[in-house]
Amino acid sequence: MNKTIVEVKNLNHHYRSYKKGAGFLCTLKDMFKRSVVDVEALKDITFQIKSGEIIGLLGPNGAGKTTLLKILSGLIYPSSGTTVVLEKIPHKKEHGFLRQIGMVMGQKSQLLWDIPALDTLLIIRELYRIPKSDFDKRVSEFINLLSIGHLLHNPVRKLSLGERMKFELVASLIHHPKLLFLDEPTIGLDIISQRAIRDFLQTLNHTYGITIIITSHYMRDIEVLAKRVLIIKNGAILHDTPISSLLKQFNHSQKIYFTTEGTEFNLPFVFDKISPNEYSMTCQPQDLQQIVSVIATHVPLKSIRTEEASLEEAIFSIFEEKKES
Numbered sequence: 632m633n634k635t636i637v638e639v640k641n642l643n644h645h646y647r648s649y650k651k652g653a654g655f656l657c658t659l660k661d662m663f664k665r666s667v668v669d670v671e672a673l674k675d676i677t678f679q680i681k682s683g684e685i686i687g688l689l690g691p692n693g694a695g696k697t698t699l700l701k702i703l704s705g706l707i708y709p710s711s712g713t714t715v716v717l718e719k720i721p722h723k724k725e726h727g728f729l730r731q732i733g734m735v736m737g738q739k740s741q742l743l744w745d746i747p748a749l750d751t752l753l754i755i756r757e758l759y760r761i762p763k764s765d766f767d768k769r770v771s772e773f774i775n776l777l778s779i780g781h782l783l784h785n786p787v788r789k790l791s792l793g794e795r796m797k798f799e800l801v802a803s804l805i806h807h808p809k810l811l812f813l814d815e816p817t818i819g820l821d822i823i824s825q826r827a828i829r830d831f832l833q834t835l836n837h838t839y840g841i842t843i844i845i846t847s848h849y850m851r852d853i854e855v856l857a858k859r860v861l862i863i864k865n866g867a868i869l870h871d872t873p874i875s876s877l878l879k880q881f882n883h884s885q886k887i888y889f890t891t892e893g894t895e896f897n898l899p900f901v902f903d904k905i906s907p908n909e910y911s912m913t914c915q916p917q918d919l920q921q922i923v924s925v926i927a928t929h930v931p932l933k934s935i936r937t938e939e940a941s942l943e944e945a946i947f948s949i950f951e952e953k954k955e956s
Contacts, residue, residue: 636810636842637680637703642712644673644698644866672698674866676712682809685836685843687857687874689946695866696846697736700812703844704734717810730759733803737815740795741802742787748798749783752805759806766805773801776831793824800831804841811835813845817852829855850943862949869949874942881945884913889926889935896930908933 650666651657673695680686688696701707702714705721705728714721719728742751749770756766774780777797787795796816803811813832817825829852835841836856847853853860853874860877862870870877890909900922902912914922919937926935 633681633683635679636682636717637678637844638713638715639679639703640677640713642673642676642699642702642709642714643671644695644702644707644710645669645671672866673702673709676863676866676868678861678868678871680842680844682842683836683840684859685832685845685857687853687860688844688846688863689853689860690846690863691950694863696863697814698866699863700734700814700844700846704732704812705729730806731809732812733806733808733810734812735796735799735803735814735816737796737818740787740799742795742798744788745786747784748787748790748801751787751798751802755802755805761806765807769805769807770801773804773831776834777801777827793820793827796820796824796828797831800828804835807839808841810842811844813843813847815847816845817847817849825849825852832856850941850946854942862946864950877945878939878942881948884944885916885919886938887912887914887919887922887926887935888938889930890933892931892933894931898926898929900925 646669648668648670649661650668651661676699688699690696698707702709703716703721705716705724708722717728717731719725721728742748743754752766752770755761756763761769774783777800779794779797779801782790782794782798787798790798800816817828820828832843832845833856836843843856845852845856857874859873860870861868862877872880888905888909888911893908900912900914902910905911912922923935923937926932
């Protein structure tokens with residue numbers, strides 16, 4: 632049975648910010664007295680993660696996702712509550728703890744800009760005192776999985792965004808951590824690079840049992856990698872649930888797509904035109920069979936298909952529901 636490696640209980644984090652008005656007069660006033668604002672970034676967060684899990688951390692911008700990752704990795708202190716990761720207190724930054732975690736932040740780089748990526752990896756090898764045989768084996772395995780061996784000696788500044796992100800992953804994994812934090816690892820990448828990174832992460836998880844906590848605004852990343860999601864908004868966890876349960880709970884609609892022979896037709900309900908001969912509409916699950924029957928009767932069909940609500944639509948439903956309440 633997999634053991635718990637992340638245990639968070641009643642975690643809170645707040646910080647002090649300053650509010651400033653626009654214009655010269657407001658700037659002048661701020662020189663003598665600043666308007667202080669206390670911001671609650673995380674509110675009474677409680678959850679557990681077992682070894683080998685891949686957890687999707689979802690929420691809108693400013694929800695507290697990155698703050699939570701920074702606390703779990705020891706980059707910042709919590710204001711209150713308990714956080715135990717790999718049997719250690721993260722913000723104490725003990726050597727034994729740091730050797731067991733890796734982190735990739737999509738908008739920040741750990742690669743040195745003007746030297747080849749391999750040189751950064753060699754520096755990391757020295758920092759972690761990785762035996763040469765282990766280092767060579769891991770580098771060979773990772774660059775083969777990511778197809779970046781031909782780029783090892785290129786300066787980082789000459790690499791594309793997707794190539795740099797692949798090397799960021801290698802750099803965060805070269806010391807063989809047990810827990811990997813990923814904050815928007817596919818941000819700005821093309822679909823080919825996104826898929827390559829997802830495949831790489833799946834292989835690592837299946838082969839080595841590395842636990843992964845990932846934030847992403849690309850729902851495909853979460854759908855492919857994670858089986859469980861933590862949905863956070865305004866610093867609080869709204870849902871901690873398997874994706875399958877989430878889709879069942881918030882699957883309020885079905886999508887119908889159909890193409891025609893190009894002739895005119897009439898239907899007793901609203902539908903959208905996608906292209907000259909392709910149409911779509913949304914309906915409630917209980918109405919699906921009847922509506923498909925009506926379409927088949929009134930429309931000269933070439934094809935028709937149905938789809939369940941996607942994870943993205945389920946997440947949208949959650950945030951809309953929370954807004955209304």
